[in-house]
Amino acid sequence: MDLPDPAPGSLERAWLDVTGLPTGGAERLPVIVVEGGSPGPTAWVTAGxxxxEVTGVVAAQDVANAFAPADGGADASGPLVDPADLRGRLVCVPVVNPAGLRRTTRHSYYGGEDPNRTFPDPTADSVGERTTQERVAERLYDAFADADLLLDLHTAQVNSIAYVIRHRVLYGERRDRETAEELADDLGRLTDALDLPTVVQYAPEEYVERGLHRSVAGAALNGAGVPACTVELGSHSTVDDRTRAAGVADVFRALVAFDALDSVPDPVLESDPATPDPVDFQVRRYRGPRVDAAGIVRPRVGPGDTVQAGDVVADVRTANGEYQSSVTSDHDGYVLAHRTGVAVYENDAVAALAVRDEEPLVGERP
Ligand SMILES: [Zn+2]
Structure with missing residues (x-):
């Protein structure tokens, strides 16, 4: 998979063939490469x-197009940034999963697995036969493995606030704790530069059990040692223009923090709606609280609202409206998003929360 290699101070669009299609031709990923006018870091932006998760797709396009000449689009008024002013190289891949994008579904239809759990895990003992999706993922991984930073743009649940997921750096056989802490410091340089609230990823055991070390950002960070984070830009399935603008601004903030640019372009800053952090302590992802029994869930708090341990988060009623129970939070934190729909079965989570986290930002690999 060969990336385009534009001349210094220019931009090139291309397609990356990643696998053949049964109907002929190739599945291909769109790519835009901006080559800066002087040496500097290689920054990757992936989405889709x-x-x-379409807001990420258009945000990645907009980041690249900030370096492109004016075109026929309503929002393009010439390059916001002269590519010659970039130091290093920017690589944007707005659609990592074209098969999913065609149908506006989370997964591709090659094998049905979550593509964001198929990236290489260099620590794994046995690899076995790899699926089509795993092969596609490996080709992309090989291309970004020598990057200096990577932002993977996503969206979360319906009505979710926008936030950044900071993955913990794992140590063990392949990486000692000291090296993990150095990488975590580099990652902090990235996440601290972003204006969205930071939510630390699940604890190491749950992280690996859920396969998140094989997500785009998880594999970039824990596999390839690249400072990388997952950016969640609000609701899925439709473009949210506010979170899109916040995502574009945060990619530019990352470029500035890694010395690839002097400043964030004014129009990008001006369109950023700003997303205040609901709390001033470290938080991690948490799915809960959970219901005891099936029913219809009625949240009492909404995305961005803070909660304290003991607060009622939701009530559960029967389908004919009778009150059954209330669900309280075990943790301090805030609400990231409600679940989709109102129907819950026993032990279903009623919300996605960010809850107080006192664990270190590195962890031993289980
Ligand atoms: Zn996602």
């Missing part, structure tokens, strides 16, 4: 590994 989940095919229904």
């Amino acid at each position: 590994v989940h095919g229904d």
